[in-house]
Amino acid sequence: MNDRGSDVVIIGAGVHGASAAYHLARSGTRVTVIERLAPAGGPTGLSSGVCRAYYTNGFLAEAARDSIRMMLDFEEIGRGHDSGYRRTGFLYLHPPQDAQGVTDNAARLNTLEIRVELHRGDDLARQFPQFALDDIGIGAYEVEAGYADPAGTTAGLMAGAVASGAVLRSHATVQELKLRPGGGAVVRLPGRESLEAERLLIAAGPWTAPLARQVGVELPLGVERHVVATTRLADPARIPFGHSDLVTGYYCRPEGADQYVMGWTHPGEPVNPDQFDRSIRRDEELELENAVARRYPLMHDAEPRGGWASLYDVSPDWQPVIGEIAEGVFVDAGTSGHGFKLAPALGRHVADLVRGRPDPRLAQFDPQRFEKGELLSAGYRDARILG
Numbered sequence: 001m002n003d004r005g006s007d008v009v010i011i012g013a014g015v016h017g018a019s020a021a022y023h024l025a026r027s028g029t030r031v032t033v034i035e036r037l038a039p040a041g042g043p044t045g046l047s048s049g050v051c052r053a054y055y056t057n058g059f060l061a062e063a064a065r066d067s068i069r070m071m072l073d074f075e076e077i078g079r080g081h082d083s084g085y086r087r088t089g090f091l092y093l094h095p096p097q098d099a100q101g102v103t104d105n106a107a108r109l110n111t112l113e114i115r116v117e118l119h120r121g122d123d124l125a126r127q128f129p130q131f132a133l134d135d136i137g138i139g140a141y142e143v144e145a146g147y148a149d150p151a152g153t154t155a156g157l158m159a160g161a162v163a164s165g166a167v168l169r170s171h172a173t174v175q176e177l178k179l180r181p182g183g184g185a186v187v188r189l190p191g192r193e194s195l196e197a198e199r200l201l202i203a204a205g206p207w208t209a210p211l212a213r214q215v216g217v218e219l220p221l222g223v224e225r226h227v228v229a230t231t232r233l234a235d236p237a238r239i240p241f242g243h244s245d246l247v248t249g250y251y252c253r254p255e256g257a258d259q260y261v262m263g264w265t266h267p268g269e270p271v272n273p274d275q276f277d278r279s280i281r282r283d284e285e286l287e288l289e290n291a292v293a294r295r296y297p298l299m300h301d302a303e304p305r306g307g308w309a310s311l312y313d314v315s316p317d318w319q320p321v322i323g324e325i326a327e328g329v330f331v332d333a334g335t336s337g338h339g340f341k342l343a344p345a346l347g348r349h350v351a352d353l354v355r356g357r358p359d360p361r362l363a364q365f366d367p368q369r370f371e372k373g374e375l376l377s378a379g380y381r382d383a384r385i386l387g
């Protein structure tokens with residue numbers, strides 16, 4: 001290792017890279033994080049920030065639960081940065097055919113201390129009169145769910161990492177990777193500078209697959225464009241909790257006292273991550289707002305407030321891709337539009353993996369599972385984003 005070397009180099013200061021850096025630095029590992037923009041400057045900073053532990057995968061449910069706990073108690077972790085966590089509660093509206101699966105899953109989640117209450121028929125209509133519920137069979141209400149600020153959370157995790165000795169190199173793009181004899185990689189930066197990494201973690205979101213290709217590994221990660229729309233609705237009868245409609249395929253959460261943030265739960269359009277439309281078109285905004293208003297009629301009175309588009313790095317089963325892809329080279333990517341709220345606690349597992357002490361439950365996310373045909377189940381029908 002040269003004098004600019006680190007035990008671990010991380011590519012990407014999205015919330016996943018920042019969280020792994022936080023946990024690694026706290027364990028005494030020398031970490032350097034290379035980020036082409038600034039922390040959360042990529043898709044993380046444009047995330048809708050929904051935080052729920054309503055997962056069908058038990059390990060991810062626990063990671064989300066623990067992340068929410070970290071974000072609720074963020075002051076020390078974030079060195080003055082605010083995670084912005086707001087507990088609002090979140091209602092999942094399912095079609096009748098999901099009833100058995102939802103009931104079984106709610107029982108499992110409740111044993112994990114993730115409070116989910118179920119409502120059906122007249123009880124559902126009585127508890128949630130704000131919705132048109134004709135085609136809904138069961139509603140699951142997650143009490144502790146809410147939303148947080150992805151930029152603040154990432155900045156805080158990064159600040160916590162730096163306070164424990166990590167080095168952040170922002171506005172620096174990794175240009176080339178080469179495997180290093182004995183494990184790890186040589187990481188080339190602009191200006192002919194290179195860093196030797198005994199271990200390398202690629203946490204570069206939609207840019208992970210091209211970086212992995214440089215060390216001879218093909219990862220089956222796609223990149224999709226997804227839109228987010230916002231509206232203002234000051235009506236005192238507005239619902240203060242988030243909801244997701246699993247029949248239509250959208251999510252909608254409050255933002256502060258009088259706004260909503262919404263997006264689709266189904267797959268989006270494949271795009272080139274370096275060339276795509278970052279704005280939301282008016283027709284896309286209307287389609288989303290109308291879909292929400294059919295279920296939640298008060299939304300007809302909301303004022304459109306614009307929105308944006310950003311990228312999901314999507315794996316074939318919509319579950320994360322985490323593992324060692326070459327000796328001393330690891331990836332944490334493929335979070336498929338649901339990875340913000342997993343990251344604060346999942347980063348500890350990623351750090352343990354990089355340090356050679358993985359939790360055996362992490363093996364299910366191995367990048368080679370696709371070649372072996374061992375895809376994970378996730379969510380409900382095309383709403384695999386629910387994990």
Ligand SMILES: Cc1cc2nc3c(=O)[nH]c(=O)nc-3n(C[C@H](O)[C@H](O)[C@H](O)COP(=O)(O)OP(=O)(O)OC[C@H]3O[C@@H](n4cnc5c(N)ncnc54)[C@H](O)[C@@H]3O)c2cc1C
Pocket residue numbers: 011012013014015016017018034035036037038039040041042043044045046047048049050051172173174175203204205206207226227228263309310311312332333335336337338339340341342
């Ligand atoms: C519109 C939208 C809404 C979402 N809503 C939610 C939600 O409500 N709840 C939820 O939990 N999740 C949500 N997500 C998903 C969540 O935001 C992501 O899963 C998460 O942010 C992924 O973080 P990451 O660190 O893996 O990747 P990224 O945020 O993509 O970070 C990767 C970083 O790597 C850097 N990088 C890439 N190449 C290089 C290079 N060569 N050299 C140096 N740096 C490089 C990039 O600049 C980037 O900052 C949403 C995502 C989007 C886009």
